[in-house]
Amino acid sequence: MERLEISDLVVAFDGATSARLPVRRDDVVRELANAGDRRGAAIARRLPTRPGGFLDEAQIDRLLVRVHTELQRLSEEFQQGRRVEQLLGPLVRSLPPGPGGRRAIVDVGCGLGYLVRWLALRSSLGPSVDLVGCDYNHALIAAARRLAADESLACTFVAANAFSLDRPSAVFVSTGVVHHFRGSDLDAFFAAQDAAGAAAFVHYDTAPTSLAPLGAWLFHWARMREPLSRHDGMQSVRRAHTDDELVDAVRRGAPGMVPVLLDGVRARHPLLNVLRPVIGIRPEHLDGFLRALGPLAPRAEVRR
Amino acid sequence: MTQAAILCAMAVLDVSLAGVRSIAGRDAHIDKGALFRRWTFRGAVVGVGALVAIAAMLVTALARAEDQAMLYDDLIAAGTRMLAVFVPFTLVLLVALVAYVVPNLEARCLALVIVLGPLTMARAGVLLTGAFAAAWTAPPVVQVAAFATVAIVVLAEALLHRWASAATGE
Numbered sequence: 001m002e003r004l005e006i007s008d009l010v011v012a013f014d015g016a017t018s019a020r021l022p023v024r025r026d027d028v029v030r031e032l033a034n035a036g037d038r039r040g041a042a043i044a045r046r047l048p049t050r051p052g053g054f055l056d057e058a059q060i061d062r063l064l065v066r067v068h069t070e071l072q073r074l075s076e077e078f079q080q081g082r083r084v085e086q087l088l089g090p091l092v093r094s095l096p097p098g099p100g101g102r103r104a105i106v107d108v109g110c111g112l113g114y115l116v117r118w119l120a121l122r123s124s125l126g127p128s129v130d131l132v133g134c135d136y137n138h139a140l141i142a143a144a145r146r147l148a149a150d151e152s153l154a155c156t157f158v159a160a161n162a163f164s165l166d167r168p169s170a171v172f173v174s175t176g177v178v179h180h181f182r183g184s185d186l187d188a189f190f191a192a193q194d195a196a197g198a199a200a201f202v203h204y205d206t207a208p209t210s211l212a213p214l215g216a217w218l219f220h221w222a223r224m225r226e227p228l229s230r231h232d233g234m235q236s237v238r239r240a241h242t243d244d245e246l247v248d249a250v251r252r253g254a255p256g257m258v259p260v261l262l263d264g265v266r267a268r269h270p271l272l273n274v275l276r277p278v279i280g281i282r283p284e285h286l287d288g289f290l291r292a293l294g295p296l297a298p299r300a301e302v303r304r
Numbered sequence: 305m306t307q308a309a310i311l312c313a314m315a316v317l318d319v320s321l322a323g324v325r326s327i328a329g330r331d332a333h334i335d336k337g338a339l340f341r342r343w344t345f346r347g348a349v350v351g352v353g354a355l356v357a358i359a360a361m362l363v364t365a366l367a368r369a370e371d372q373a374m375l376y377d378d379l380i381a382a383g384t385r386m387l388a389v390f391v392p393f394t395l396v397l398l399v400a401l402v403a404y405v406v407p408n409l410e411a412r413c414l415a416l417v418i419v420l421g422p423l424t425m426a427r428a429g430v431l432l433t434g435a436f437a438a439a440w441t442a443p444p445v446v447q448v449a450a451f452a453t454v455a456i457v458v459l460a461e462a463l464l465h466r467w468a469s470a471a472t473g474e
Contacts, residue, residue, distance in 0.1 A: 073329035121334045222424040
């Protein structure tokens, strides 16, 4: 049975123009009910609407900002910034200088831009790195910009397709995004980065370990307040891709890049393996990257 | 009196941490040091307020008791049984908090996954167990006082959550 996240269903964008499209609440409820998700359908049934039965965009945006703020709490507690930084630091150092001596790190589906803002506050990647967050949702991007301005952080946020930014040799990153892409869409996700000329990508997502469902239930109930947050948090863990699914998708979608796993699902104890990345890197940069990883290198598994 | 002092200290610590929990997940800034300090302080203030309410309840009960010395002894015995439940919980929590501030990803992850996350879920049950332990074999007035005490601590956390919700415009 297909597992759905409500947050994927309550907003829709035109693929070409990225313009917001209206969404009928009944359609969301029906889709969840058809997927056998009675609890999700019950949550959707309570979402605010405007005349015509369409979801009220302004209220949905406020809800999504609250949901992402709750989600950020989990990222903070699980030290997601440090996890990504310990990988991005060696990666950026090992890559040759980008065009004009600058390198963009682009957070795909950045939401409130927690990772980008955290890295900007740390300033540990050096002054030649441009930190960019991308998301289709204008409300989340507006909130990310406001939060960055409040703390005078050197980073930018764009409501656009991350792969159309014209930033050659960028490093694309994400956290908790790849499980949203299913089937051929996952191949296309990696293909877009290959086609955009990325030097590398690092995509973190929940490790589908034996303890992940219990952990997700516990933390989403203990830490989150919005029913939508709890529902989607549980679903996202159930939708997490296995190591092989990710590696196979990289091979099919981005043949110009070498897939690397750090802390594969079976490589570490489930208690320690909460989030793990799939990495893609141009072959000419691989050896330098592995050398730069230092103590992390034994945990990296190259899957040519 | 030592039992009462330890229970008071644990109650203020508990409600101070509830202050942090009440604001956590409502503010998306990166540097939240000042925010968490402010809400720890607010939690402590609410915790002291809760203690004043509990003390007022116990003093009233003592003042109205026919045998004040016996009720006092019963309350001390109930507090001692409460401590038997709360002290191990608090010690485990403090050890996990120490592990969580160690600058090591694995140590922090383990502290969070094994202790801090589950203990948040277990807190209500631990409070209730403490109340039952205190009420065990105690006279009715002490039983009422035990459950009322726990109810006041629970209400203090609920108050903090409402306060944080209002403060962040939710």
